[in-house]
Amino acid sequence: MIIKTSAILLHTIRYGDSSMIAHMYTRQAGRMAFMLHTVKSRRGSVRASMLIPLTILHIEADVRDKRELQRIIEMKPALVFSSLPFDVVKSAIAMFIAELLYRLLIEHEPNTGLFDYLQTIIEKIDADNKLQPSFLLVFMVSLSGFLGIRPTGRFSSQTPVFDLLNGVFIASAPEHPHYLLPEQAHYLDKILLSSGDQTVHDIPKDIRNTLAEQLIRFFELHFEGIGNIRSYQVLSQVFKD
The missing domain is CATH 1.20.1440.120 (Recombination protein O, C-terminal domain)
Structure with missing residues (x-):
């Protein structure tokens, strides 16, 4: 199922050279864990500014019930921090x-x-x-x-x-x-x-x-x-x- 929701970044864990696991609290589905690929892709790259604790994001994700790590299709900041x-x-x-x-x-x-x-x-x-x-x-x-x-x-x-x-x-x-x-x-x-x-x-x-x-x-x-x-x-x- 494809969902679009707001999310708050809580914690990240480096996974290999070009990936990380990101734990987020989403408005639509509660807490979820996502695999993020930090290399550039067709949709752009995951910027460091989006990995600051408590960053508020808009995400589109492919969510499967039996999958522990969900897949991010696209994410972008919902709030650009000023301070x-x-x-x-x-x-x-x-x-x-x-x-x-x-x-x-x-x-x-x-x-x-x-x-x-x-x-x-x-x-x-x-x-x-x-x-x-x-x-x-x-x-x-x-x-x-x-x-x-x-x-x-x-x-x-x-x-x-x-x-x-x-x-x-x-x-x-x-x-x-x-x-x-x-x-x-x-x-x-x-x-x-x-x-x-x-x-x-x-x-x-x-x-x-x-x-x-x-x-x-x-x-x-x-x-x-x-x-x-x-x-x-x-x-x-x-x-x-």
């Missing part, structure tokens, strides 16, 4: 988000709501002159909702601890070690109340760093086997100063 590849901070953010999505989006079923949200986020990263420090925290909390694990309950004097394992605000520290202390849980609650708005301004830097690490842990607890998100180490170095 993302040239900005160290934005590039690090894009690498982190792409790796997180690559490890979390394992289902092949489409989710147009999620795709449209991701496209909006990518456009925002590229367009904004300066992203808010809480940007990634708000993104990860919003992503958890699309994945069906959005934190539940509210922070209060009666429920000041957030249980990462069970995804709920609770009265006191659980027996397991996976939880947020009240100061951290308070800011998580503020992010939840922001309803996806990217301007939670008053989170102290040390709390932001802890929350980022703990939200990654939250995903690890709920999606077994996703492995270490290596790009976060690069991102944390970028934000170190």
Whole structure:
């Protein structure tokens, strides 16, 4: 079957001298893997600018149910980045988000709501002159909702601890070690109340760093086997100063 769809590039793996495997999240068919030939063909060549993490593409592909690697017929950029590849901070953010999505989006079923949200986020990263420090925290909390694990309950004097394992605000520290202390849980609650708005301004830097690490842990607890998100180490170095 020939399909035409928008796609977000998540990850590439070199395959031989002139090919690579590209993992993409498509609007029409969910996550898919494609074999790309990087040498010139009648349809043109795969340009390096189309292989940047989070690149949004228009693709035409020959898709077969029993084939693990689908075949790209044609692809072209749907968005030409104006700043993302040239900005160290934005590039690090894009690498982190792409790796997180690559490890979390394992289902092949489409989710147009999620795709449209991701496209909006990518456009925002590229367009904004300066992203808010809480940007990634708000993104990860919003992503958890699309994945069906959005934190539940509210922070209060009666429920000041957030249980990462069970995804709920609770009265006191659980027996397991996976939880947020009240100061951290308070800011998580503020992010939840922001309803996806990217301007939670008053989170102290040390709390932001802890929350980022703990939200990654939250995903690890709920999606077994996703492995270490290596790009976060690069991102944390970028934000170190």
